[in-house]
Amino acid sequence: MSVSGLRFASLGSGSKGNGTLVEAGGTRLLIDCGFQLRETEARLERLGIEAASLAGILVTHEHGDHLGGVGRLARRYGLTVYLTTGTSLAWKDSQVEAVQIINPHQGFSIGAIEVQPYPVPHDAREPCQYVLNHAGLKLGILSDAGHVTAHMREVLSGCDALMLECNHDLHSLSSGPYPYSLKQRVGGSRGHLNNAQSADLLRSIDCSRLQHLVLTHLSETNNTPELALAAACEALQRSADWIVCAEQEGGLGWRALY
Ligand SMILES: [Zn+2]
Numbered sequence: 001m002s003v004s005g006l007r008f009a010s011l012g013s014g015s016k017g018n019g020t021l022v023e024a025g026g027t028r029l030l031i032d033c034g035f036q037l038r039e040t041e042a043r044l045e046r047l048g049i050e051a052a053s054l055a056g057i058l059v060t061h062e063h064g065d066h067l068g069g070v071g072r073l074a075r076r077y078g079l080t081v082y083l084t085t086g087t088s089l090a091w092k093d094s095q096v097e098a099v100q101i102i103n104p105h106q107g108f109s110i111g112a113i114e115v116q117p118y119p120v121p122h123d124a125r126e127p128c129q130y131v132l133n134h135a136g137l138k139l140g141i142l143s144d145a146g147h148v149t150a151h152m153r154e155v156l157s158g159c160d161a162l163m164l165e166c167n168h169d170l171h172s173l174s175s176g177p178y179p180y181s182l183k184q185r186v187g188g189s190r191g192h193l194n195n196a197q198s199a200d201l202l203r204s205i206d207c208s209r210l211q212h213l214v215l216t217h218l219s220e221t222n223n224t225p226e227l228a229l230a231a232a233c234e235a236l237q238r239s240a241d242w243i244v245c246a247e248q249e250g251g252l253g254w255r256a257l258y
């Protein structure tokens with residue numbers, strides 16, 4: 001891979017566990033880890049990566065599908081964990097030596113990657129998401145948000161690649177098997193983005209540079225890849241082989257930006 005490029009992949013995406021790999025200029029980061037240690041190692045190996053080569057783990061929030069596997073992975077390989085004050089306070093398993101508290105409004109660098117965190121509305125203590133920059137290339141990550149704020153639109157505009165939550169189809173959720181309280185939580189303003197909300201976000205930001213759009217965090221009960229892809233393709237007014245869904249089991253193989 002060229003030094004000026006950036007590539008990314010998913011260990012898995014969905015309510016049973018999440019993890020995203022980003023690599024640029026020789027720096028490798030993991031964003032969230034919701035898998036047990038053995039499972040994480042196997043999924044990293046599938047993508048040709050050794051955990052010891054990671055420069056750190058960025059955490060979005062304390063829910064188990066994002067933070068559940070971070071502690072053991074960080075301890076096993078001596079990795080630094082980056083998280084907000086609120087997330088660190090909510091973290092039960094906090095015996096990690098190298099913890100870096102971040103301000104979700106302030107950018108910072110890890111090796112060759114510039115990290116821009118941004119706050120999102122979700123039912124956690126202090127959730128944030130991330131935009132990663134390297135050599136003029138911009139990867140936006142957004143999962144676990146109940147609605148889209150003006151600030152989120154601003155931060156995610158002009159991305160070269162975007163990993164975007166399409167958690168549920170609104171009709172499938174409302175007519176589906178979830179109990180009423182869970183439907184309220186998932187569909188609420190601090191829950192998860194549905195296909196229509198994500199499509200609306202795509203319509204409202206600059207997508208002219210987009211080389212990859214990856215739909216993430218799909219509910220296995222209240223969504224299908226077909227429904228999510230249809231909503232995204234309609235919003236962008238095109239269908240393309242670079243618009244794909246990340247899977248819970250299979251994740252997503254490496255995608256490269258130049
Ligand atoms: Zn969450």
Ligand SMILES: [Zn+2]
Binds near residue numbers: 014015018066144
């Ligand atoms: Zn989640």
